[in-house]
Amino acid sequence: MPINYYIFLSLTLFVIGIIGVLTRRNAIIIFMCIELMLNAVNLLLVAFSKMHYVTNVSKVTNAGSDGQLFVFFIMVVAAAEVAVGLSIIVMLFRNTHSVDVNFLNRLKH
Amino acid sequence: MFHLLQTNVTQTVSDASSAGSYFPVGIQLLFVVGMIGFLMVVTHLLGPKRHTSDKLQTFSSGIESHGDARQPMAIKYFLVAILFVLFDVEVIFFYPYAVNFRGLGWSGFWAVLMFVAFFLCGFIYIIKKGALDWED
């Protein structure tokens, strides 16, 4: 498949994630949308990695491998964010019994 | 344009490093979903339908259930889930190493040893913090 398909796919996923973040009210769903964004990036990176491998394999050793390496790091960071984010959401839930982000407006006053 | 997923399936299904090798998995998924969906529908059609209000109550050993079941529960479970996420990702890091470690030799081993040391640091920390103590 041409690389453009991959770009379009991951951009679509990414945009879905962005729209979710901007429109949803539930903190967990927002959070999942963010994860979706990250995974769209992962997909794109792997696709690009393969693309650069195909074009540069004769010139460079380990061509395109750094893209996959990056994916690993994104996964790790995403995991760390999950850990922290879920803790925060749980903490908030125990205090407010809600995961609705509308309350965030309260801070303004 | 780069044809990443070469669609000459016969060739790629047997080529393990190609995305084509997932094709049979897809077939299996379709098969399994179809089968299970079919069974679900069949059982839905076959069984008798005599609903009474008592029957549709949640069942808890004959005791009347109170309130919503989905209330906050022990934080320990969340903690385990969160720790799992962290440690699982660390474990994932070992996989590429395990496959390639002969090539990486001793230098790779020392690097992984350092990684394991950090892993253990975190591990000891959570144990010391009592995150894994279930009797409290």
Added chain:
Amino acid sequence: MNALIFSAVSGVIMMFSSFLLNNKNSVRVLAHVLLLATIIANIFELRGISFFHIDTRGMLEFDRFALLFTLVANVCTFAFFLLSSRDLEKIGNHYSDYFSLLFFILAGIVVSSSFKSLLMLFLGIEILSIPLYILTGSDKRNLKSNEASLKYFLMGSFSTGLMLMGIALIYGATGTFQTGITVAEKVPVLLITGMMLLLFSMSFKVSAAPFHFWTPDVYDGAPTVVTSFMATVVKAAGFIAFMRLFAEEFGSIRPEWKLLVGIVAAVTLFIGNITAVFQQSVKRMLAYSSISQAGFMMLAIYSLSNDAKEGLILYAAAYSLATIGIFAVLVRMKDYTFEGFNGFAKQQPFLAGILVVFLLSLAGIPLTAGFLSKFYMLKATIDGGSLALAIFAVLMAAVSVYYYFRLIQSMYFKTGNATISGTTTGFKYTLAALAGITILLGIFPNLLTNWLYF
């Protein structure tokens, strides 16, 4: 490299210190000693002595700029420790953990200020952000803290997502994560899109308008001690990373983004200053002021000259020292509104005098470091070819005088009984030392900027 390893290891040591030391005082002393060791190690590296030789595969480069900023960040953190480490106790029970998180943030700062690869930029920013999410929410029983934490977290991760997409697109366009790309005549659209996304996400991280909206709420909600740290050292680190990114990665496509950055800087200055004027709480005022100062720091990215580099370092130092100092006093105040400071000068003439120095520095009055740092920015901006932007910036600086001086007015010219608790002699002397440094740097900035070259 020294500072990176020292601070990372210090973080781990602090993690375990709570099991070994059962006394809060000894934990605190340990933290101070470790940070001091980090500073000394960093100075060694500035002088060319590196304790560790690790092959970073070109992903990190500890040049003088990075090292100097690391030094500034560490010293500011040290000042923060000296002034506010006791106040960390009030947040919660995990005293030593807060320290270890702070050390990890410092490690993140080192990485994000010395990256040569976008991977390291990403990692540095995240290492620095994630502990901050935790620290923001560390006041567990306080709903405001919780909400601030969630908001910060969601916004931060969202901008991380943008950043990653930007990096991925750049990777697609160039095939490498290493900075210092060269572009052919026609700039690939992927690269432009990636650059824009990175611009947005970095603006998020440094709270430049129009991506600043999370800042006041988060700074307000976080425990005041933490705000003090995140509004200063961390924000400055964000700018250093921002600058490095745009100088090294996008330096070759400068015409594509220069106007945009200029607009961002102007909007940031405008929104930060104008909204700060209307605040009633000193804490919120400082939050907005941090946005407006961010606008000034954006000017460095706009112009990207040697002056901008020196100026950014100086700005980081001046702004951090002054803000940390003000926050250190604010933490101990009973009432965070402007009225809460009424009559402060009468009761604490010494502290009030020092606060005045900090406020003057923030407002950019000459003979303080704040003036010279702003001056460097203006100089770089005019050099960069935009006189209009410079004029706009100084007008906004004049606006900022309004709210900084409001605090001075409260302290000196209004009567009231401001109450402050727990000011020890050591606290006062430390503050005085900070004020001294602020003035010293305002007269002899070369003391700091020369480190960039010699």
Added chain:
Amino acid sequence: MYLLQIDWWIFFEKLILVAVIVTTALVVAMYSTYAERKIAAFLQDRRGPNRAGPFGLLQPMADGLKLFMKEEIIPMTSSKFLFVLGPMLAMITACMTSAVIPWGSTIDIKGHQVPLQISDINIGILYIFGVVSLGVYGIMIGGWASNNKFSLLAAVRGASQMISYELAMGLSLLAVLMLVGDLRMSSIVNHQIANGWNVLYQPLGFLIFFICALAECNRTPFDLPEAENELNFGYHQEYSSMKLGFYLFAEYINMFISAVVMSTLFFGGYDIPFVNEAAWGNHWWVGLIGFVVLMTKAALFIFLFMWIRWTIPRFRYDQLMNLGWKKLLPLALVNMLITAVVILLLHK
């Protein structure tokens, strides 16, 4: 459209293979229930099912039919969609695991090479892990959707138990991967055919893996999610008819699959011990013999599972968690490091 240019022969070949394997798994699972009752009876000196058919052999059919014909009840307070989704998910994940397992060597049908493996993807072992991990969702969704405190508690327990043991399981596998140097299931088997079974080199690894497999399948002594005396019936207590059947079935399929996986990873897969099958040539019956051998090994494991069930009492929850986190996890890590050192030393 490139995608439609499919070689239809390979499509049908794989489809048939899938059908055979899934059916086999289902049948084995069905008869596992029979075996379980028979073995329980034997160990408790009873006779077990003996009415339906000779020796009660038709009993599983009768059970299945009964489940089919039962009334379908979805409690009012439950989340309807999730309530239906839960058992389906459990079943789907159970059935999907078999996709990468090599059931036998490649056979030759009229010059056409047909591997007895649905797909030999290059990250086979990770695939198994991934799909098995998804199994947690079945339990979790079922327990949550029921809106019953007991179900929910059981589901949460089950989930945290499964994920806890997954860590140790993953780590214990590392040593095997170090020996083999590949993630593909076929190369793991081939490596064992060439170099001897992994269990010889990795007894500790196998032990950890085995314990974890017990926990993953919610088998005694780790069947906390279904601890009848504490939680009524466990996470699926609101379920009836075939949805309940799916849950029960999924567990037996999982048991079967984990038995197969263990055989493959540690006991040579379809390899016949002390025999050099390669010398027999490439006949179609060689593949079948391999398949039978693998099934035999799996049967032995299933028997072991059942034996253990009626021998060892159930753990307490804190004991379970302590065992998983504080003992198995470090043990697996140490096992991995020792393996690495030894291999590196021998290598030089």
Added chain:
Amino acid sequence: MIVLLLFLVPLIGGFLSFFIKNDKTVRTWALLTSVITLLISIAGNTFAHSPGQLHFSSSWLGSLGSSFSLQLDGLSQILCLLTAISYPLILVSTWRSSYKTANNFFALMLLTQAGLMGVFLATDALLFYFFWELALVPMYFLCSGWGGERRIPVTFKFFIYTFTASVLMLIGLLYLYFQTPDRSFSLQSFYALKLSNDTQSWVFWLLFLAFAVKMPVFPFHTWQPDTYEQSPTAATMVLSAIMVKMGVYGVIRWVLPVVPIAAYSWGDVVMSLSVIGIIYASIIAIQQDDFKRLIAYSSIAHIGLMSATLFAETKIGYQGVMVQMFNHGINILGLWIIVELIERQFGTRKLSQLGGVAQKAPALAILFVILAFANISLPLTNAFIGEFLMFSGIWSSTVTHYNILFTVLAILSIILAAVYTLTAVQKVLYGPESSITEGTKDIHGNEKMVLWVIVIMVVVFGVYPQPLLRITDGFVDLLLNKINVAHLFVK
């Protein structure tokens, strides 16, 4: 070395004052410091002529192209002398005013003096800007800390006005810096610049705005009456006697020679504004009932005349400006002392509430009348010399076509000044006694002494202005030379 001392003595004296807690001691200390400064200033004006004493240069902020260089030339001499003379007079005349936390008050006073000296001495643009702000900030604290009821908003307005204008000036200076070939802030480099006409225009406005606010020139004057009214008297004295001269000084030093073409082309506009300001301020002054505000508006009128003359670009006019800067400082100082005395004694500054003071306080009456004459610029007072020179300067100006119109309008101000000044004199000194002025006592002691000193100076410089003219003579020639050269360049 002397130039350095001029700046350092008040600076150090000011800093030390912060730590002297005793009220009497700190007053004495401040007075001592200012007297020493005065002596140094006199020394600088009389017998020190070697360049080493009148110049000081030291490297500082080299990387920014700036250096710490001070210079005492004719223009600086006269203004430094004014500053140095004014301070002891101010301190002595306000000796009896009581201040809370007096040490801070006097410290800030002295710091302001240091800033003022610096402004008048600096020959480096960045340094100039530093001193500009150094003079401003302590002044803000003085006015806000010890002023009247509405001091906080009023002085804040003053501060914001001045600060805003000054940062624009900073931009202007920075821009000039980038035009210099050697990237330097030094005055010489700025003087050597050859800028295009357009550039000169807006650089002119960037710079001039700061000075115009400070002077203040007509539309930018709104801060001034309020600030004068609300500030403590000592601070008002500094503001009106010395600080407004910073604006005039700035134009002479940093605007005219640097952007001569713009000064030429915008001269008419500025002169118009100034003249409008003169008339406007005078008319307002006539209507004032508050004595302080009256003097404030009168000051605007006087300064307006100076700024108009600055752009007439004639030698005689410039000499007038130089002399008048000094004389106006002295005169207004005297007037403020009178106001202070009246306010202290009667508790009010409302002219309508006063009356008949002359009979009970003859000394006050005499001194007041002489100072009033000086304010109207009657002959034999010092102001006459200055104003006469300035009128002649505008009249003979060749750079504007409206010189006669401007002169006539400006001379109108003398008549108006006579109206409001004499009205004030009449209302205060003569007429029926009011209930407030019944127990009037005459002045005595230090105020009397200071007023006499001032009056003597008024008269002496009124009949013998040569010393002042001599000081500035050389400088004015140089200045005109620079401006004229530029005009040649235009043609």
